[in-house]
Amino acid sequence: MQDKNKFDSRNKSFYLQALGKAIAGRRGSSKPRLGGGLPATMRRIATLAKIAAFQLGQAKKRERAARVGTTIPGILISSITRRCNLDCEGCYSKALRPGARPELSDERLLSLFEEATRLGTGTIMLAGGEPLLRRNLVKKAAGLRGVAIPVFTNGTLVDAEYLDLFTSGRLIPIFSVEGDEQFTTGRRGIGVHEAAMAAAAELRRRGALFGFSVTLTARNADSALSDRFLREIEELGASVLFLIEYVPVASGTDGLVLRDDQKADLSRPGRFDRYAFMTVSLPGDEEAFGGCLAAGRGFIHLADDGALEACPFAPFSDSNAADRSLAEALDSPLMREIRARHGELTETKGGCALWNKRGWAASLSACALGPRSSAERADA
Secondary structure, X not given: OHHHHHHHHHHHHHHHHHHHHHHHHHHOOOOOOOOOHHHHHHHHHHHHHHXXXXXXXXXXXXXXXXXXXXXXXXEEEEEOOOOOOOOOOOOHHHHHOOOOOOOOOHHHHHHHHHHHHHHOOOEXXXXXXXXXXXXXXXXXXXXXXXXXXXXXXXXXXXXXXXXXXXXXXXXXXXXXXXXXXXXXXXXXXXXXXHHHHHHHHHHHHHOOOOEEEEEEOOOOHHHHOOHHHHHHHHHHOOXXXXXXXXXXXXOOOHHHOOOHXXXXXXXXXXXXXXXXXXXXXXXXXXXXXXXXXXXXXXXXXXXXXXXXXXXXXXXXXXXXXXXXXXXXXXXXXXXXXXXXXXXXXXXXXXXXXXXXXXXXHHHOOOOEEOOOOHHHHHHO
């Protein structure tokens, strides 16, 4: 209960700080720090206030569930498709979940999202692949009440209809870049960086919430963590920056793991306090939370085919939500075992503690691993 409260306390603080930064930016200058003019800034503040209030109510639901021994994740990460219009080097989705499997229908995914919200989940992250390829599902998800819905996208498919959806405040696009234009072009292709920045600029003008996501490697971390890049996205009007430590899921990629000095820079207390946006580091600081937050302690991952996995970086599953409730899938033997031993899953080199102990996870009874490449099987 105490560990769970630690997550909820941090989660509550995150949204309240985000609201506070938006208000401070408005008060601090006749030209608001987040850009877009006064009406746009006030729109962002109002949206953040609604999100923060909803999060407090959802935390109370999770607290009530915890008292009777039920674990409800504060965050549901749903990879709604493996399909993508890009072919990025080192893509997690392709490396960890190769091959095509039937995707859950729009109706089934929406049903699971609604169940998660009823149970107490406050944030549903839509990922992929490229989630904007499932336009009908994204449009329907925009109708969910209260819950915050970040959508992780490369930005190249953002059109007038998506801009309107994002402006409505129900969806929060998170544009995936690699830092500056050079790094993004090198990994994602020509024009991708420009497309993301153009969409961000238009959303700033409209007063919509949006953010950025950067996968940090030993190659791009110095650039992505530089004051120059961080000030650039601040000027664009970003409300949040996700900093995702590279996890070496494929053989021969250990050299991309953050160096010790880069990791120390990332985790330095107060490192990002001077910026107008919030930051989220993933997989996260397991030691600060008393162990790994996977398997529902803080978050859970729903794959596009319905497999309920402990973590996006560690695709271990023994249950599927295609034909059972989310609550039932969360209470599977594997998820219970990981939660029971979360204290053993502390910070390790390579970011994800659970992935680094994948041999242990694979050995758990009733654990059914999804298809993996021969190189990954050898690593396990």
